[in-house]
Amino acid sequence: MTADSLQIGRQGAPQAALMAALRDRAAEVETCLDSLLPLEAGLEARLIEAMRYAALGGGKRLRGFLVMEVAGLFKVAPACAARVAASVEMLHAYSLIHDDLPAMDDDDLRRGKPSTHRAFDEATAILAGDALQARAFEVLAEEDTHSDPAARCELVCALGLAAGARGMAGGQMIDMQAEGRALTLGEVSRLHALKTGRLIQYAAEAGAILGRAPWQVRTQIAAYGRDIGAAFQIADDVLDTVGTAEQIGKTAGKDQAAGKATVVSILGIARAEAQARMLCEQSKAHLDHFGPEADRLRALASWVVSRQS
């Protein structure tokens, strides 16, 4: 066995363990989502079907994984972490439903199947998004999520900040205004920090809130989440440029077609990839005072920039 193959072996093992963990966590999140979104009888059943259509059965569950992995560092009960993971995935699912609407990105395909307004109708899709957002907050505040109501309030506040006008919704607003207008690299970075970064950062931070981590540790976990979120978005832009719809589960080349500036269109693919790798290393540095228990979070950072879908 050569030094080279040893090297590959050392890198390959954590990646394989990560893939298995991603699958396991996704299954836990799925089970929890299923129980938190029970089907109901009555004329509103269609709404709950649409919520379940959008929230269940798909996605990488990156945000849910982050909640559960970080919570694991602090020995949080998995059942509590799974509820917060399900909550952030509901919030994420709502944002995808609304982003895909005709008045927004007008996308027919999501996670390899028809987007919610195509599978149902526009009104149902808007309402399903609305109701998923309400449920996401409600779940956080319920007693089963944490024994300390102060922790539950912190989760609600942090999610509100990540999802609202100074977070995800604000980022989508910038994105809508970016069509056919030349954004600078700084503006594009800020767009992504708000649109996708804040919620990914929140997911990591939520695990630390659940674990009642000291403020300084919570700040480092948040910084890890922020950098991994930025790296994830650049990798997404690269995939959108070079990937196929089959690989990425949604319409490819959309941003380019809409004349939207992306990190890739400004920097080119090579420099964008280098930027993503830099962010990946930077995110790992925030985990320096953790031992091997954070290895999967480190592996996640590498996967985020190397993934093919």
Place this chain on the structure above:
Amino acid sequence: MTADSLQIGRQGAPQAALMAALRDRAAEVETCLDSLLPLEAGLEARLIEAMRYAALGGGKRLRGFLVMEVAGLFKVAPACAARVAASVEMLHAYSLIHDDLPAMDDDDLRRGKPSTHRAFDEATAILAGDALQARAFEVLAEEDTHSDPAARCELVCALGLAAGARGMAGGQMIDMQAEGRALTLGEVSRLHALKTGRLIQYAAEAGAILGRAPWQVRTQIAAYGRDIGAAFQIADDVLDTVGTAEQIGKTAGKDQAAGKATVVSILGIARAEAQARMLCEQSKAHLDHFGPEADRLRALASWVVSRQS
């Protein structure tokens, strides 16, 4: 002075006091909303402008009034009650933005001015509603709202239930399916209980949660809110049938034109009005163990069914 004019005098005084209180509380809610939705620089400024356009400067503030009046029964600090009042008005404003969208009720007029998607555009309107909902939850969980985080969590849970699939959003889903389909009186009542009733009930209940009222008292306050909400909706249907756009600040006769069943179309105006008066009396009965300090809430019940706009 005759017995008759005395009678009118006795009825008139609480109504006049109520009108003054409604104006005062609305001004307090307005000030609080203004401070909770600060303008920002940056490309997302347009989103915050749209949020403020929809949330500020209009409406009867019935929900906010209920929060503040009920909280007053329990000597809650007005600044705390005003935050919860502002939060429920944000939630209400978001629901109006989304209800008015082309894919929903497609309404150009709201509170006597262009609806948000007409004043801005559809994408901005969807996002403004989304961000207002997030902010409504965030405000509830912030420390300034109540010193006890358990109370703040109860507020978040109650709002989540009132706003989500088993509340307001579920009611709107039923409403969308009701077009051109004959609903029974029971179905119409349930539609309204979900679509408007739950949030009005929540507003009353929120005042009791802020006041840490014993469970039994909280239940009675909630029942008052439920009945007043049902009466309000029937009165709204009557106004929609007989009122003008100028009176009601939105397009009149919409439900009729859309072939939607309402309590009025099923029962006729006279029986619908009788039903509203019955609910008004029933709502007051839930306040029986309160003294004169609840007189304004009693007057509110009467006003809700007698108002002309």
